[in-house]
Amino acid sequence: MPFVTNAVEIARREMAAINPPLADSFAKLILFLSDHPAAASALRGSNAPEVGSSEYLRRQAAGFSAARDPRSPQAPATVPDEMVSVILKEYFDIPEADLGRVKREHSLSMGAENLVGELLERYLASVLEPRGWIWCSGAMVKAADFVKPPLTAGAAWRLLQVKNRDNSENSSSSAIRTGTVIEKWHRTFSKRAGSNWAAFPDATLRAELSEEAFKAFVRNYLLALRNLRT
Amino acid sequence: MPFVTNAVEIARREMAAINPPLADSFAKLILFLSDHPAAASALRGSNAPEVGSSEYLRRQAAGFSAARDPRSPQAPATVPDEMVSVILKEYFDIPEADLGRVKREHSLSMGAENLVGELLERYLASVLEPRGWIWCSGAMVKAADFVKPPLTAGAAWRLLQVKNRDNSENSSSSAIRTGTVIEKWHRTFSKRAGSNWAAFPDATLRAELSEEAFKAFVRNYLLALRNLRT
Numbered sequence: 001m002p003f004v005t006n007a008v009e010i011a012r013r014e015m016a017a018i019n020p021p022l023a024d025s026f027a028k029l030i031l032f033l034s035d036h037p038a039a040a041s042a043l044r045g046s047n048a049p050e051v052g053s054s055e056y057l058r059r060q061a062a063g064f065s066a067a068r069d070p071r072s073p074q075a076p077a078t079v080p081d082e083m084v085s086v087i088l089k090e091y092f093d094i095p096e097a098d099l100g101r102v103k104r105e106h107s108l109s110m111g112a113e114n115l116v117g118e119l120l121e122r123y124l125a126s127v128l129e130p131r132g133w134i135w136c137s138g139a140m141v142k143a144a145d146f147v148k149p150p151l152t153a154g155a156a157w158r159l160l161q162v163k164n165r166d167n168s169e170n171s172s173s174s175a176i177r178t179g180t181v182i183e184k185w186h187r188t189f190s191k192r193a194g195s196n197w198a199a200f201p202d203a204t205l206r207a208e209l210s211e212e213a214f215k216a217f218v219r220n221y222l223l224a225l226r227n228l229r230t
Numbered sequence: 231m232p233f234v235t236n237a238v239e240i241a242r243r244e245m246a247a248i249n250p251p252l253a254d255s256f257a258k259l260i261l262f263l264s265d266h267p268a269a270a271s272a273l274r275g276s277n278a279p280e281v282g283s284s285e286y287l288r289r290q291a292a293g294f295s296a297a298r299d300p301r302s303p304q305a306p307a308t309v310p311d312e313m314v315s316v317i318l319k320e321y322f323d324i325p326e327a328d329l330g331r332v333k334r335e336h337s338l339s340m341g342a343e344n345l346v347g348e349l350l351e352r353y354l355a356s357v358l359e360p361r362g363w364i365w366c367s368g369a370m371v372k373a374a375d376f377v378k379p380p381l382t383a384g385a386a387w388r389l390l391q392v393k394n395r396d397n398s399e400n401s402s403s404s405a406i407r408t409g410t411v412i413e414k415w416h417r418t419f420s421k422r423a424g425s426n427w428a429a430f431p432d433a434t435l436r437a438e439l440s441e442e443a444f445k446a447f448v449r450n451y452l453l454a455l456r457n458l459r460t
Contacts, residue, residue, distance in 0.1 A: 073317050073321050073322070077421075078397070078421065079420060079421065079422060079423050081346055081394070081418055083342075083346050083349070083448060084342045084343055084346065086445055086448055087303050087342035087345065087349075087448065088335075088338060090448070090453065091303050091342075091452040091456065094338070102339065105318075105332045105335065105336065106336050106339040108318060108324070109318065109332065109336040112314045112318055112322070113311065113314055115317065116311055116314065119313070165311065167308070189309065190309060191308065191309065192309060193309050215316055218313060219316065219320050222320040225321065
């Protein structure tokens with residue numbers, strides 16, 4: 001599915017209309033996708049516009065911007081299974097009187113877990129975007145969370161896929177066949193404590209990135225969310 | 231992959247050697263699989279014997295029996311992500327002093343959740359097996375957890391797939407192409423309280439099955455495990 005010939009200009013114009021500071025990044029991202037259309041995620045839904053069309057660009061501009069809006073941790077909306085409390089009481093000796101509290105805190109813990117991967121992307125974006133990388137917010141690029149344009153015309157783009165943990169599911173890496181190498185990195189290990197910042201693929205940024213700095217980012221982010229809430 | 235011609239006899243003999251009370255059920259299950267080889271799960275591993283071979287029958291007999299051994303709830307072995315505690319403290323106001331306890335109870339809750347589906351199969355087996363169904367322990371049959379032999383020769387087998395919850399992932403239903411209908415049932419709903427026992431597919435067994443009886447089964451099962459432990 002080819003992109004319309006003036007895709008980059010349309011992209012810049014669409015983004016300028018809704019979120020001007022993102023116009024340049026978004027236009028660059030569309031430049032990458034129009035050169036590597038196999039890497040472009042399709043939109044969902046039965047009436048979704050074709051990849052690369054003007055309407056596709058308009059919808060992706062909205063998604064790229066909206067995915068950067070603040071998002072709060074939230075307990076899952078699903079109803080807990082009562083049998084879990086039975087097991088906690090009968091096998092793990094949680095007192096009856098504590099079961100409600102344990103259920104609530106377990107639910108909050110799941111909500112927190114569900115947000116860590118996104119907080120990680122936001123933290124990385126805060127450091128990487130001022131250094132030339134583009135955060136692919138809104139999952140527009142298959143198998144990449146960040147891309148970096150080449151410094152010289154004709155050179156290769158860098159593609160980076162990040163995961164919070166070594167056993168998180170990969171996004172569909174196999175679906176992208178662009179001849180471009182995808183660099184991969186994960187923050188934590190499922191089988192041991194510690195973090196993996198020392199192995200971050202962009203060596204020039206390693207000194208800027210750390211678990212402590214991520215924690216500080218998360219604290220500030222959540223504090224800002226709380227201030228919005230009150 | 232066809233089954234060896236005397237598969238049912240080999241199956242009966244292999245099971246008689248390791249767990250005699252299961253010999254008849256296992257032989258019947260192999261009769262079903264030799265008639266519907268597309269429904270037979272492959273064994274894993276690089277040296278796995280071919281589906282339907284004598285060695286396959288020997289290994290499946292061991293698996294069918296071993297999957298019925300008692301299994302305790304266990305917290306996941308993975309290392310918790312410390313950022314979850316940061317979020318609980320900074321956004322959900324869990325006091326610092328409680329974070330260790332919350333982490334431990336969250337881990338036990340996940341261990342309990344991971345066991346509910348298996349407890350459900352064990353409970354169902356306790357009611358269904360005396361009524362002619364066979365529990366496909368050890369995941370030998372693709373997309374079915376229970377099968378029921380026909381009462382008259384040449385009639386169809388019944389296949390039943392059970393899930394703990396309406397949003398649990400399906401096993402690979404699409405992989406089975408035997409012309410046999412797979413009946414499906416789930417115990418709970420992700421979006422509302424209550425249970426689904428009234429919709430259990432075998433109408434003759436509905437009166438025997440209930441959430442209360444399942445709970446009593448779980449309590450007894452866990453009590454027996456605790457007695458083994460001490």
